[in-house]
Amino acid sequence: MTTPTLPTVTPxxxxxxxxxxxxxxxxxPLVHCMTNTVVPEVTANVLLASGAAPAMIDLPEEAAIxxxxxxxxxxxxxxxxxEQHEGMRRAAAAAQEAGTPWVLDPVxxxxxxxxxxxxxxxxxxxxxxxxxxxxxxxxxxxxxxxxRGVDSTHEVDAAIETARDLAAETGAVVAISGPVDVIVxxxxxxxxxxxDPLMPLVIGTGCALGATVAAALGATxxxxxxxxxxxxxxxxxxxxxxxxxxxxxxxxxxxxxxxxALHALTPDEVAALVTVEDDPA
Amino acid sequence: MTTPTLPTVTPxxxxxxxxxxxxxxxxxPLVHCMTNTVVPEVTANVLLASGAAPAMIDLPEEAAIxxxxxxxxxxxxxxxxxEQHEGMRRAAAAAQEAGTPWVLDPVxxxxxxxxxxxxxxxxxxxxxxxxxxxxxxxxxxxxxxxxRGVDSTHEVDAAIETARDLAAETGAVVAISGPVDVIVxxxxxxxxxxxDPLMPLVIGTGCALGATVAAALGATxxxxxxxxxxxxxxxxxxxxxxxxxxxxxxxxxxxxxxxxALHALTPDEVAALVTVEDDPA
Amino acid sequence: MTTPTLPTVTPxxxxxxxxxxxxxxxxxPLVHCMTNTVVPEVTANVLLASGAAPAMIDLPEEAAIxxxxxxxxxxxxxxxxxEQHEGMRRAAAAAQEAGTPWVLDPVxxxxxxxxxxxxxxxxxxxxxxxxxxxxxxxxxxxxxxxxRGVDSTHEVDAAIETARDLAAETGAVVAISGPVDVIVxxxxxxxxxxxDPLMPLVIGTGCALGATVAAALGATxxxxxxxxxxxxxxxxxxxxxxxxxxxxxxxxxxxxxxxxALHALTPDEVAALVTVEDDPA
Numbered sequence: 001m002t003t004p005t006l007p008t009v010t011p012x013x014x015x016x017x018x019x020x021x022x023x024x025x026x027x028x029p030l031v032h033c034m035t036n037t038v039v040p041e042v043t044a045n046v047l048l049a050s051g052a053a054p055a056m057i058d059l060p061e062e063a064a065i066x067x068x069x070x071x072x073x074x075x076x077x078x079x080x081x082x083e084q085h086e087g088m089r090r091a092a093a094a095a096q097e098a099g100t101p102w103v104l105d106p107v108x109x110x111x112x113x114x115x116x117x118x119x120x121x122x123x124x125x126x127x128x129x130x131x132x133x134x135x136x137x138x139x140x141x142x143x144x145x146x147x148r149g150v151d152s153t154h155e156v157d158a159a160i161e162t163a164r165d166l167a168a169e170t171g172a173v174v175a176i177s178g179p180v181d182v183i184v185x186x187x188x189x190x191x192x193x194x195x196d197p198l199m200p201l202v203i204g205t206g207c208a209l210g211a212t213v214a215a216a217l218g219a220t221x222x223x224x225x226x227x228x229x230x231x232x233x234x235x236x237x238x239x240x241x242x243x244x245x246x247x248x249x250x251x252x253x254x255x256x257x258x259x260x261a262l263h264a265l266t267p268d269e270v271a272a273l274v275t276v277e278d279d280p281a
Numbered sequence: 282m283t284t285p286t287l288p289t290v291t292p293x294x295x296x297x298x299x300x301x302x303x304x305x306x307x308x309x310p311l312v313h314c315m316t317n318t319v320v321p322e323v324t325a326n327v328l329l330a331s332g333a334a335p336a337m338i339d340l341p342e343e344a345a346i347x348x349x350x351x352x353x354x355x356x357x358x359x360x361x362x363x364e365q366h367e368g369m370r371r372a373a374a375a376a377q378e379a380g381t382p383w384v385l386d387p388v389x390x391x392x393x394x395x396x397x398x399x400x401x402x403x404x405x406x407x408x409x410x411x412x413x414x415x416x417x418x419x420x421x422x423x424x425x426x427x428x429r430g431v432d433s434t435h436e437v438d439a440a441i442e443t444a445r446d447l448a449a450e451t452g453a454v455v456a457i458s459g460p461v462d463v464i465v466x467x468x469x470x471x472x473x474x475x476x477d478p479l480m481p482l483v484i485g486t487g488c489a490l491g492a493t494v495a496a497a498l499g500a501t502x503x504x505x506x507x508x509x510x511x512x513x514x515x516x517x518x519x520x521x522x523x524x525x526x527x528x529x530x531x532x533x534x535x536x537x538x539x540x541x542a543l544h545a546l547t548p549d550e551v552a553a554l555v556t557v558e559d560d561p562a
Numbered sequence: 563m564t565t566p567t568l569p570t571v572t573p574x575x576x577x578x579x580x581x582x583x584x585x586x587x588x589x590x591p592l593v594h595c596m597t598n599t600v601v602p603e604v605t606a607n608v609l610l611a612s613g614a615a616p617a618m619i620d621l622p623e624e625a626a627i628x629x630x631x632x633x634x635x636x637x638x639x640x641x642x643x644x645e646q647h648e649g650m651r652r653a654a655a656a657a658q659e660a661g662t663p664w665v666l667d668p669v670x671x672x673x674x675x676x677x678x679x680x681x682x683x684x685x686x687x688x689x690x691x692x693x694x695x696x697x698x699x700x701x702x703x704x705x706x707x708x709x710r711g712v713d714s715t716h717e718v719d720a721a722i723e724t725a726r727d728l729a730a731e732t733g734a735v736v737a738i739s740g741p742v743d744v745i746v747x748x749x750x751x752x753x754x755x756x757x758d759p760l761m762p763l764v765i766g767t768g769c770a771l772g773a774t775v776a777a778a779l780g781a782t783x784x785x786x787x788x789x790x791x792x793x794x795x796x797x798x799x800x801x802x803x804x805x806x807x808x809x810x811x812x813x814x815x816x817x818x819x820x821x822x823a824l825h826a827l828t829p830d831e832v833a834a835l836v837t838v839e840d841d842p843a
Contacts, residue, residue, distance in 0.1 A: 002742045005692055036618065037318065037599065037602050037618055037620070038603055038616075038618050039603065040319040040483055040603040041319055041320065041322055041323060041485065041603055042316050042603060043531075044319050044484035044485075045483065045484050045532065045536070046483045048481075048483070048484060048531070048532065049482065049531075049532050054484065055389070056317065056318055056319050056359075057360060057389075057393065058318070058362065059361075059362065059363070059395050060359055061394065061395050062393040062394065062395050062396070065393060065394070066393065072484075072842050078618075079618045079619060079620055079621075080621075081362065081620065081621065081645045081646065082621070082645060083362045083363060083645065084362065084679075092307070108329075108617070112619065112624045112627060112628065113623065113624065113627070114621050114623050114624050115621075115624070119409055163633075194308045200610075201611065201825070202607065202610070203603055203606035203607050203610060203616070204603065225599035248822075250821070250823075250825050250826050251607065251610065251611050251821055251822065251825050252607075252611070252817070252818040252819065252820065252821025252825075253818055253822050253823040255533070255607070255818075255821075256533040256536075256537055257533065258533065259532055259533025259536075260529075260531035260532065260533040260534055261531075262533075263482070263531050263532050263533075264531050264770075318599065321599050321600040322600055322601065322603055322604060322766065325600050325765035326764065326765050326813065326814075326817070327768075327809065329761065329762075329763045329764070329765060329813065330812075330813050330814070335600075335765065336670070336671075337598065337599055337600050337640075337641045338639075338641060338674065339599070339641055339643065340643065340644070340676050340677075342676050343674045343675065343676050343677070345673065346674060359631050362643065364643045364644060365605075365643065368665070434752055536814070537814040537815055537817075537818055538814065539814065540812070540813055540814025540817075541810075541812035541813065541814040541815055542812075543814075544763070544812050544814075545812050
């Protein structure tokens with residue numbers, strides 16, 4: 001005799017990587033992306049290479065509708081005009097209402113006022129996941145007034161406690177990007193080691209990761225815990241970065257090789273390439 | 282003794298492919314692109330590789346001016362803010378008034394309300410060509426309320442009758458993109474076979490085709506029938522997709538190889554690579 | 563016994579190329595880019611490959627703040643909506659007030675009215691450098707009503723006298739892009755020979771140069787004369803174009819090779835590849 005249960009976290013996060021990525025490829029989740037002016041094209045290409053489908057919809061009236069039919073929603077506050085910001089507010093509210101998993105990427109939050117207010121307001125719509133660098137996570141939580149635009153001036157570890165508080169407050173999985181990515185839930189901290197120093201020299205490798213997190217959440221809604229979905233998206237990026245670095249040491253070629261690897265690597269190959277470790281409880 | 286005549290359709294559409302593409306390279310048509318936030322860069326690179334020149338002009342006041350001096354205009358309703366929509370209305374009206382050939386790309390029309398109203402309103406400005414997938418053509422005509430954002434959920438053949446009605450109603454050549462592209466005028470249906478399954482995994486291969494259609498229309502205004510220009514642009518994309526697929530099976534590399542092929546293939550090579558067939562009358 | 567002095571122009575402009583580029587790599591200048599809708603991604607990738615860091619900030623309130631903390635600011639009037647234009651006005655004023663070096667790229671100025679008025683108004687904020695093609699420089703100065711959008715219809719040499727007047731009037735270094743780039747200050751004219759005919763077939767090679775000029779100005783503020791910084795940025799583009807042309811003769815591959823070269827070439831290699839010559843005084 002069984003009763004419906006919410007998905008639980010896989011005992012070892014590493015074990016969920018391949019199943020989550022296989023679920024993305026099986027479902028082709030439609031990801032509603034509201035993102036900054038710099039990365040829409042690379043974000044779309046990353047989603048397509050990863051087995052998902054992108055749709056960029058910013059107009060408030062349309063965004064509120066689309067957030068209810070998409071598999072997942074990304075809200076990246078990196079560089080938008082006022083009308084897009086209004087669309088983000090309406091879409092986040094609609095996603096919350098409809099139960100659409102959604103990701104907040106707090107680009108340069110803490111350093112600039114309009115987006116900082118916007119991002120903090122959006123927390124009331126309870127994002128499923130939050131992804132940023134250490135400075136941005138600290139900035140979102142209000143414990144950091146600095147940052148250097150999109151560049152993190154803080155180490156990842158310094159943000160873990162803040163991330164845990166943020167997770168407790170909002171219910172979100174909080175992912176801190178860095179040389180080692182740290183994914184923080186109230187009950188688990190997971191470290192994903194992969195990637196390459198060339199990745200930050202290709203614009204959008206962070207922003208597109210937020211969209212891929214939304215894809216993984218959308219494809220596994222009800223079957224995997226959000227924590228596992230967030231980890232798997234980071235594992236995919238770590239593995240594709242490692243694979244691309246085998247091909248080249250320059251950023252133009254790296255970008256091409258990275259997109260190729262996102263498409264070519266099987267879920268099992270991804271799981272084999274990166275290191276995914278849970279912190280001791 | 283001759284009197285001026287409008288250009289007539291080439292007896293076999295296939296025979297017009299190379300001459301139209303040669304005319305594009307000879308004229309370097311300036312294409313005014315009003316397009317969505319995702320594809321401006323790839324659209325510009327495609328036009329340059331194809332022998333045309335891009336200019337993205339969205340501000341209403343400037344768009345209305347530029348539509349009268351450009352060789353051709355693309356209006357892609359994929360993702361724009363209100364001010365750009367106002368610019369599209371003014372530019373389409375100006376293009377009609379000035380006789381500038383213009384292309385309507387009804388991205389996700391039928392699925393979202395603001396763009397659907399916009400696109401239908403713009404039909405009164407009598408686009409020279411309309412290019413979309415089957416769902417979008419059905420959505421534009423009002424015979425489809427569904428669609429999945431930019432992904433077609435309908436087969437191409439199901440949209441041919443609707444396309445013919447749309448062509449009769451608006452005077453436009455209607456191109457339905459799919460594994461086989463179908464170009465529909467009131468008096469002819471032409472099928473272009475080429476491309477590769479990787480093409481839909483590179484964002485902008487559809488949107489940039491709309492811009493290339495505008496380039497072909499602009500370069501051959503008065504010398505070739507619009508139907509032939511639309512077919513030739515589709516042939517160029519089909520051939521470049523086939524050529525790129527010879528080089529790679531991954532989307533990052535494919536994108537590069539496809540842009541290379543757009544530039545490298547001669548008009549005669551394009552005509553030799555793709556299959557262009559008119560339906561029996 | 564020394565008193566503080568403003569940096570003076572290096573006796574031979576060629577001698578400043580490597581030191582300026584080394585300074586960029588040492589400082590990782592943060593460049594605030596307010597640019598058109600087509601080139602944000604390639605601009606960001608170019609800055610990263612060149613050793614700088616990009617931040618695109620368009621909202622008026624945020625732009626006015628960020629222009630005071632960035633190392634340099636680019637204002638490219640190529641295609642923006644009204645709110646971005648307002649942001650440009652506020653950012654340019656803030657940059658002037660704070661002493662942040664800033665670059666004006668007058669895309670299609672002279673051909674379209676809104677941006678022409680905007681660009682001329684911004685001259686009152688005394689840009690540190692102005693970069694455009696010959697038609698745009700003439701259009702900015704009001705001596706040209708023509709132009710063909712972003713394509714120059716004028717020869718570079720025809721614009722030199724106008725550029726000298728503009729430099730005298732505004733205090734800016736004026737760079738005229740063409741097959742040979744000409745950098746004009748009130749007391750010096752320098753010609754940079756490099757690049758490749760494929761460069762204009764890759765969108766953004768001009769616009770991203772404006773951002774790289776801002777990076778060079780920001781990294782060498784107080785240590786090198788603006789003229790030397792502008793020359794060095796042009797030398798980097800000329801050299802990377804030459805290097806990329808060694809790899810390919812098609813534009814998709816060229817774009818990749820060019821980004822690779824921007825990253826791979828050392829300052830000394832850049833200086834060795836291009837020809838930098840000052841006109842006789």
